[in-house]
Amino acid sequence: MGYIGIDLGTSGVKLIFMKKVGVAERQVTKEYPIHHPQAGWSEQDPEDWWQATAEGLRELTEGIEPADIKAIGVSGQMHGLVVVDKKGDVLTPAILWNDQRTDEECEYLNEVIGRDLLTKYTGNMALTGFTAPKILWLKKHKPEVAERAQFFMLPKDYIGYKLTGACFTDVSDASGTLYFNVKERTWSKEMLDVLGISESMLPTVHESYEIAGTVNEQAAVETGLPTGVKVAAGAGDNAAGAVGSAIIDEGTTLVSLGTSGVVFSPQEHYAVDKGNRLHSFCDASGKWHIMGVMLSAAASLKWWVEDVQHGNFDALLAEAEGAPAGSKGLYFLPYLSGERTPHNDPNARGTFAGLSPLHTRADMTRAVLEGVIFALFESVDILKQLHIPFSQVKVIGGGTKSPLWMQILADLFNVRVITAHDPGGPAIGAAILAAVGDGAYQSVQEACGTMDSTDVIYEPKESNHAIYSRMYPLFQKLYVSLKDVFNEMQAIEGKSEER
Ligand SMILES: Nc1ncnc2c1ncn2[C@@H]1O[C@H](COP(=O)(O)OP(=O)(O)O)[C@@H](O)[C@H]1O
Numbered sequence: 188m189g190y191i192g193i194d195l196g197t198s199g200v201k202l203i204f205m206k207k208v209g210v211a212e213r214q215v216t217k218e219y220p221i222h223h224p225q226a227g228w229s230e231q232d233p234e235d236w237w238q239a240t241a242e243g244l245r246e247l248t249e250g251i252e253p254a255d256i257k258a259i260g261v262s263g264q265m266h267g268l269v270v271v272d273k274k275g276d277v278l279t280p281a282i283l284w285n286d287q288r289t290d291e292e293c294e295y296l297n298e299v300i301g302r303d304l305l306t307k308y309t310g311n312m313a314l315t316g317f318t319a320p321k322i323l324w325l326k327k328h329k330p331e332v333a334e335r336a337q338f339f340m341l342p343k344d345y346i347g348y349k350l351t352g353a354c355f356t357d358v359s360d361a362s363g364t365l366y367f368n369v370k371e372r373t374w375s376k377e378m379l380d381v382l383g384i385s386e387s388m389l390p391t392v393h394e395s396y397e398i399a400g401t402v403n404e405q406a407a408v409e410t411g412l413p414t415g416v417k418v419a420a421g422a423g424d425n426a427a428g429a430v431g432s433a434i435i436d437e438g439t440t441l442v443s444l445g446t447s448g449v450v451f452s453p454q455e456h457y458a459v460d461k462g463n464r465l466h467s468f469c470d471a472s473g474k475w476h477i478m479g480v481m482l483s484a485a486a487s488l489k490w491w492v493e494d495v496q497h498g499n500f501d502a503l504l505a506e507a508e509g510a511p512a513g514s515k516g517l518y519f520l521p522y523l524s525g526e527r528t529p530h531n532d533p534n535a536r537g538t539f540a541g542l543s544p545l546h547t548r549a550d551m552t553r554a555v556l557e558g559v560i561f562a563l564f565e566s567v568d569i570l571k572q573l574h575i576p577f578s579q580v581k582v583i584g585g586g587t588k589s590p591l592w593m594q595i596l597a598d599l600f601n602v603r604v605i606t607a608h609d610p611g612g613p614a615i616g617a618a619i620l621a622a623v624g625d626g627a628y629q630s631v632q633e634a635c636g637t638m639d640s641t642d643v644i645y646e647p648k649e650s651n652h653a654i655y656s657r658m659y660p661l662f663q664k665l666y667v668s669l670k671d672v673f674n675e676m677q678a679i680e681g682k683s684e685e686r
């Protein structure tokens with residue numbers, strides 16, 4: 188008897204089958220493409236998600252007795268806008284969390300509606316990746332699509348819809364829309380008025396661990412699952428990853444090093460960072476969390492390894508082992524797609540600074556690894572300013588495959604870093620939510636208490652930390668010095684696109 192967890196990531200969908208809490212008995216990954224039709228745009232086809240998920244489910248469940256599948260939980264990339272018509276057909280490509288096209292809409296929301304009101308209504312300010320500005324963009328630039336829209340869904344909710352025929356979401360993912368009242372855990376009527384949409388166009392909201400539907404006949408045909416299997420509401424990938432890592436108590440910290448980079452801090456009570464530097468969201472266990480998010484974490488490494496070097500991860504990372512801590516004074520700003528925390532700047536761009544004839548490819552690879560962790564540390568800096576306890580961190584995501592990267596993280600953050608042997612992350616969390624929904628545990632807390640996973644530990648090295656401490660202020664200064672240059676570059680980039 189076991190539970191299926193699905194994580195609809197940006198690079199691909201990961202599916203696991205879990206019997207013992209925290210342990211993936213089986214796992215399958217299926218990748219799909221991401222499209223950038225214009226600079227700063229980032230889209231995927233929801234049909235690709237569904238095909239990959241259905242195929243993955245068939246592969247995952249091969250040879251498993253149907254009666255042994257008790258329930259399914261779905262987690263996924265947050266904030267994306269999926270637009271569906273009356274018949275359930277997708278009307279336009281999904282606009283993703285790292286898409287930057289909504290600069291003007293965010294300006295309207297933050298300046299005209301005002302950050303204070305937005306924070307009062309939702310706990311957050313408008314950021315280009317969030318869903319609300321995407322709806323405004325759609326209404327302005329694709330009114331014919333907006334008019335035919337029956338439902339606005341989030342990415343993982345489209346999978347829930349395909350599995351069950353029901354349109355539902357959960358509180359953690361809904362938190363990233365900017366039309367959800369995070370404090371009250373319900374849609375924000377005020378924001379629906381601002382956007383000019385009705386609640387009937389939105390999914391029904393559940394706590395993450397509640398059962399929201401069952402697998403229908405059409406889905407059974409496409410996935411090989413038995414009909415009637417329960418489907419839990421699930422969670423946004425970071426909230427699900429926190430459950431899958433048992434990071435649900437205040438004072439603990441999760442780092443996710445996937446396409447995005449995330450510093451996640453559970454909160455017992457609703458809490459807002461007054462400067463809106465960190466997001467304030469519901470978690471998947473019935474409480475809240477705050478988090479900082481960078482847009483190109485492992486995405487920066489993937490770009491460097493695959494697109495620039497046409498190499499493979501193992502070879503380039505082995506080569507980078509030979510480079511010294513600090514990469515001989517070379518800095519990398521990982522702002523390939525602009526940046527969210529702490530700059531909220533869609534115009535920021537990636538940069539190598541400090542190159543000399545001494546630098547080799549190994550130094551440049553190491554500088555990419557270090558630049559991502561410097562950028563992530565800016566969120567830790569804010570946690571520290573808010574006096575949030577910060578000791579050791581648990582890390583999940585594709586970046587954990589590199590021991591070198593984990594050691595850099597430990598050295599730069601100057602804390603113990605723990606990774607799970609089992610790389611399930613959000614998919615494990617989604618399966619745990621399904622188990623709680625199925626009644627196998629009274630609560631997420633109880634399920635996490637029984638977690639059985641083996642850890643790998645990285646302790647910080649003082650000598651390396653001393654190097655990074657000297658470099659960090661300069662890393663921060665680089666963005667400040669280049670901010671205006673990035674804006675001017677964007678003005679030119681914009682003009683050259685118009686030609
Ligand atoms: N051997 C490796 N070492 C470090 N990072 C890796 C390695 N292999 C893949 N990755 C990174 O893992 C990332 C994908 O991580 P994942 O957590 O699956 O992301 P997502 O959930 O966004 O799809 C890729 O962007 C890639 O850079």
Ligand SMILES: O=C(CO)[C@@H](O)[C@H](O)COP(=O)(O)O
Binds near residue numbers: 284480
């Ligand atoms: O935008 C956020 C969270 O606010 C991202 O964390 C997305 O949820 C995408 O996650 P990954 O694909 O990198 O896991």
